[in-house]
Amino acid sequence: MKPEALVLAPLPDFLMQPLQEVCVCHDYFHAQNKDILLNEVSTHIHAIVMAGGSVAPVELLEQLPGLKIISVFGVGYDGVPVDYCRQRGIQVTNTPDVLTDDVADIAVALVLMASRRLGQAERFLRAGEWARGAFPLAQALRGKTAGILGLGRIGKAIAERLSAHGLKIAYFGRHPQQVAYEYYDCVKKLATASDFLIVACPGGMATKHLVNAEVLAALGPQGTLINIARGSVVDEQALVAALETGSLWGAGLDVFENEPQVPAELMGSDRVVLLPHVGSATHETRLAMANLCVGNVAAHCSGQPLLTPVF
Ligand code: NAP
Numbered sequence: 001m002k003p004e005a006l007v008l009a010p011l012p013d014f015l016m017q018p019l020q021e022v023c024v025c026h027d028y029f030h031a032q033n034k035d036i037l038l039n040e041v042s043t044h045i046h047a048i049v050m051a052g053g054s055v056a057p058v059e060l061l062e063q064l065p066g067l068k069i070i071s072v073f074g075v076g077y078d079g080v081p082v083d084y085c086r087q088r089g090i091q092v093t094n095t096p097d098v099l100t101d102d103v104a105d106i107a108v109a110l111v112l113m114a115s116r117r118l119g120q121a122e123r124f125l126r127a128g129e130w131a132r133g134a135f136p137l138a139q140a141l142r143g144k145t146a147g148i149l150g151l152g153r154i155g156k157a158i159a160e161r162l163s164a165h166g167l168k169i170a171y172f173g174r175h176p177q178q179v180a181y182e183y184y185d186c187v188k189k190l191a192t193a194s195d196f197l198i199v200a201c202p203g204g205m206a207t208k209h210l211v212n213a214e215v216l217a218a219l220g221p222q223g224t225l226i227n228i229a230r231g232s233v234v235d236e237q238a239l240v241a242a243l244e245t246g247s248l249w250g251a252g253l254d255v256f257e258n259e260p261q262v263p264a265e266l267m268g269s270d271r272v273v274l275l276p277h278v279g280s281a282t283h284e285t286r287l288a289m290a291n292l293c294v295g296n297v298a299a300h301c302s303g304q305p306l307l308t309p310v311f
Helices: 013-022 034-044 082-088 100-115 118-126 153-164 187-193 213-219 236-244 283-301
Strands: 004-007 024-027 045-051 069-073 091-093 145-149 168-172 196-199 224-227 250-253 272-274
Touching (some): 004 034, 013 283, 034 045, 045 283, 069 283, 082 091, 091 283, 100 118, 100 153, 100 196, 100 224, 145 187, 153 168, 153 196, 168 187, 187 213, 236 250
Parallel strands (some): 069 091, 196 224
């Protein structure tokens, strides 16, 4: 008999089809009445499959006595109560590495778009304004400093790319690393030293609002905030205020605190570049992520070592 899985997110066909070969899947995300579904299947559930942005609350996991594995389709697992899972012996897997290049590319795109005001420049041309005069001058990259908050897999890939654009790299994390970049032991000091502050650390309670009003003030009126990590890391209201008062040059954001809601003040601001969480959104990468996500469930169900365990 196939093991049973609860699916907590809308997942693509190229993930669901191979998953259904491994498990009987129950669509919790789309279920009209989640309580009825849980009443019917909760005692049979062996696996949870979810996306990076979805949440698996402890209250739900407590109703699944046979749960053995949570497989996240994404590298960020801030929606998983990891300590609880560790205590209960529930294994947690994610999809690291395969998305690193795509997400780093989007970070660089946001740096370029924000510094050169490319979104605004395109809107300027399409509105027919070019005939009335040239687009205002923007900011160069060469010689500037990019401060990376979270120099992990994605942070390092961003650092390599921005080094090639002539930027100096600095970083903050909980530990200094054996790298050629300058380490700062607090976010505010990193922001003070940076022209671009690039958020690339995990989300969750440990990093909630790490980028607050004080950090944005330290980044300063010539500074730009880039966030490709999680919306929760940035205090969005403080960001709106900094943009409105001109105490920040601009921002490039792929992620938001309450996705898919984006604050009206950001939607109306020409100083920000806004993307709908597309960091890993390419055919090639999403397929590689799907293979890892299903591969972890399959490995677990057949007693093989997990491909990418979180702990
Ligand atoms: P990673 O390799 O684990 O790197 C995370 C980095 O953050 C590490 O260098 C770590 O360094 C640092 N860090 C961890 N906790 C921290 C804390 N409390 N304060 C400061 N720094 C901290 O992860 P990754 O693969 O690069 O992915 C990073 C994040 O990107 C993911 O967690 C995910 O949320 C996000 N992401 C977004 C998208 C998108 O579509 N926009 C796609 C993929 C990933 P220390 O251990 O030294 O602190």
